[in-house]
Amino acid sequence: MSLFKKENLTTAIRCLLYALPLTPAIVAGSFLFPYISARTIYFRGIVEIALLVALVLWWRYRVHSRVERNYFFIVFSFFAVTNIISSFFSYSFLIAWFSDIERMWGVFTLLHLFLFYLLLRAFFTGREWRVFLNIAIIVSVYIAGYGILQHYPDVFGIRVFQAGAGRIISTLGNSAYVAIYMLFSACFALFLLLKTKTKWLRFGYGIAVLLDLFAFNLAGIRGAMLGLMAGVTVAALCYILMGSSRKLKASIAGFIIVGAAVFFFAFLNPNAPFVRSSSLLQRMSSITLSGGTTETRFIGWRAAWRGFLEHPVFGVGMDNFDTVFNKYFDADYYIYAPSEPYFDRAHNAWLDLLVMTGAFGFIIFLGFVFFIFYYLIKGYRAQKISLAEFLLFTAMSVAYFVHLLFVFDDLNSYIYFIILLAFIEYRYHRNTLFEIGDERANAFGGYAVTAGIAAVAITSVFYQFNIKVALACRRTIDAVQQKNAADTVRVFEEALDYNIVPSRNVVLTYVTQLTQWINDVSALRQNPAELELVQQAMTRGQEALAKEIRKDPANALLYNRQAVLNNIAALLSGDSLFLQNALQASQKSIELSREHLQYYYTLADTYLIAGDSAKALETIQKSISINSQYKPGYYQLMRVYLAGNQLDQAFNVGKILVNMGYTEGTDQILVRLADVFEQNKNSKRVIATLILERKLYPQDGTVAARLMREYLQAKDYDSAVALAKEIKETNESLRAQAEYLIQEIKAGRGPEVLRQMESGS
Known part of the structure; x- marks a missing residue:
């Protein structure tokens, strides 16, 4: 058949490979993680189709190997095998193999990258x-x-x-x-x-x-800029050693000296006009070992190092770093970044290698570094590679390896790293990795059976890990965009029903959506139809989370989300079994990440729902003892005191929050505290609480109006006038009203003003 001619098959494979440089340009806004999922599916799918065509070629024609002196093939083979072995020592075998949708990495994608290298070397x-x-x-x-x-x-x-x-x-x-x-x-x-x-x-x-x-x-990106400077400097030094033009050597040496002096000056004088006028010098001069980003990186790096020391041989497996980060998480992180921490990478690809693949994987990866320069140096000496080519690829390699000190690798850069490897190896050998020979005499023997089985396996993999994943990603976003709860639940369940292996992000998105719905439990209880829908959705969410935990039993985040869902279920149903489940899940999440403060807050919520404010207080105090500088901890402490009717303590913590300048939710909790004081007929505390709130929210007209009413009710007209004057000076939109209040109160018509305010006139 002409379709199966060697020329046609090789052309088909090459055309498929020509499509792969499009990978970085692919973005799918209708997919979950639009910059990751669609392009990874595209890359893996193209490689799998090319592999199918290559199988047909192997079935029909004799293939002769030339792998003996192709060292990247040897290194990549050992690196892939090491990662496979590491997966058996990982916290989660499935995560090590298939990662999640946010990264779409793991051994599975690594094997596709290895196949990409093989195809480039075999057909280009x-x-x-x-x-x-x-x-x-x-x-x-x-x-x-x-x-x-x-x-x-x-x-x-x-x-x-x-x-x-x-x-x-x-x-x-x-x-x-x-x-x-x-x-x-x-x-x-x-x-x-x-x-x-x-x-x-x-x-x-x-x-x-x-x-x-x-x-x-x-x-x-400063890391990439440092990489570029390092690469150019190394290439320049190489030219000084290897080049032939004395004038050019002298010029390069002068350039290096002047460049070093300029950057040294910029580092010492970051605010100099000369430095501020250059974006490059600005970025370089802002490098510091004490900034917030740097400090959080150090926390991640220390966790990676400790994880490596615990698992030094084969590491913890690909994409299992989040477990290490949680285990060795340092609560000082919150000083520099107040958001909930979640690191699934060390933000240093070399440390990622060390902790995920152990010493074996790290040393094997260094084989890439060694053989890049082996090929370049030996190729230059054998006149296979020109001096310009040598310098260019040396600079690029150094830049890339320095860049990896500050980031984790991604599909786009890894693809281009492999292109660099394959191209350097081709430039040295000037031949392909395999030679396609004559047609087999018996194409329907054992080779046909083997090729057929492999083709079925590849087709199955293509459907399971590309098509189904794409459909699940699409339906997850469709679910988020639905306009009513019933449709949202239905479409989310369709996404879950694809039963994909890397389903964690689909499940967590579903759980997040569920927790956002449940804002008013009492209102839900008054609507039986909606309550039933939410409870069914909660059940499905719990089942999905339990499945994720079975896949990844050391993931603290999953246990925390399980606890959150059980807390909500307990509020909706009043069933204490949910509280027991929440308690167990929270305790497990804290066991896995002892300094992750948000997990303590979830545990405290469980105790509050159960009516045990003493245990809730003990839990929050424990979190504050871990990091006493973290502002949200005091917000949680105020919540617990308020829930336990310890109003004076709640007020004192409120003062701490105001002095700290913490605004997220503080207005609402201060209003609740003022309401409770008002119910208890404690006018002085109501006023004191409103003064606190006004200090934090000076432009809030509602707070000012309530405080004015309290002053008038207490017949404290001097304070009322002082407040009105303050409003007049600080809030232009209320200036006329404030002037009116001052005149009326000074004229002795305070009670009339109070009646007007209470009637809304």
Whole structure:
């Protein structure tokens, strides 16, 4: 059959590979995690289809291997095997293999990247590499252009998603991803520029290099900038050692010295006009070992190191770092970042390697580093690789490895790292990894059976881990966008019914949606139909969470969300069994992450629902003893005191909150405290509480009006006038009303003013 001719099959595989540079440009807003899910599915799907075609080729034709001296093949093979072994020592085997939708990483994606490398090396020679790199450069120009439009919407009169003057994310969703992608793309464009003699092509490649580097600068990632500077410096030093032009060597040496002096000056004088006028120097001069971002990174890095020491041989498995982070989480994190912490990466790819794959995986990965320079040095000496090529790929490799000190790797950069590996190896060997020989004499023997079984397996994998995952991602977003609860539950259940393996994010999105609905429990109890719907949804959510916990039994976050759902179920039903379940789940989450303060707050909620305010108080006090600087802890303490009717203690904590300047929810809890004091006929405490609230919210007219009424009811006219004067000076919109109040009260008509305020006139 002509369809199965060797030429047709190899052309089909090459065309599929030509489609892969489009991966970074793929964004699907209708998918869960739009910058991750759709493009990963696309990449994996293309690789799987190419593998199917390669199987047909292997079935029909003899294939001769040339892998002996292809060291990246050996290193990558051992690295993949090591990650597979690590998965058996991981906290969660399924997470190690299939990750979650937010990352879509794991051994499964790593194997696709290995296959991508094999396909590049098996089917690309000089011509194919040129076509492939040209496509990649065209895509990079689009992505760079999109990022530039993002940054300058007013200049071009075009507003795209995430437009504004901040760091660009383009189609990649993260500035760090943009930076290293642009650096790789500029490298390949510069390579083609150096190798091309046609003027218009050289001009085009030059434009691509400039656009990519401009977008790289707009991404504003210091780690990538440090990487670029390190790469250029190493390449410059290499030229000084290896180059032939003495003048150029002297110029390069001078440039290095001047450049070092400029950056040293910028670091010591970050506010100098010369430094402030350069975005590059601004970014470099702002590097510090004591900033909030740096401190949180150190916390993650320390957790990774401790995780490695606990699992030094094969690590904890891919994508299991979140368990390590929770276990060794340091509550000092809250000093620098008050939000709930969740690190699934160490934000240092080298430490990620160490903790996830252990010493074995780390050492094997260093084989990539070693053999890059082995190929470049030996290739240069054998005149297979030019000096310009040597310097370019040395600079890019150093830049990438330095960049990895500050970020975790992602699909986009890993794809381009593999392209770099495969291309360097090709430039050294100048042949493919395999040679396709003659047609097999008996194509329907054992090879056919093996190929057929493999084809069925690949097709099944394609459906299970690409098609079904895509459908679940799409339905999850559809569910969030529904306008009523019944439709939301129905569509979420459709997403869950796909029963995908990496389902954690679908389930957590569902749970988040459920918790957002339950704002007024008493109102729900008055609506039997809606109550029944919510209870059914809660049951399904509990079942889904329990399933996730079975997959990932050391995940503290899952136990916490399970506790939250049980707390809500207890409020809705009054069934104490839910409280027992919530108690067990909260205790488990705290056991797994002893300094994660939000987990203590959930446990305190359980005790409050059960009516045990003493236990709730003990729990919150424990959280404050872990980190006494975390403002939300005092908010929780005030809640517990108020729930236990310890009003004086609640008031004193309220003063602490106001002095701390904590505003999130403080207005509501102060109003509740004032209401309770009012019910208890304690006018002085009502006034004192409202004064606290006004101190925190000086522009809030409602608080000012209530405080004015309290002063008038207490016949404290001096304080009422003082308050009116304060309002007149600080709130322009209420100035006329404040002036009227001052005149009326001074005229002795305070009781009349009070009647007017109470009647709303």
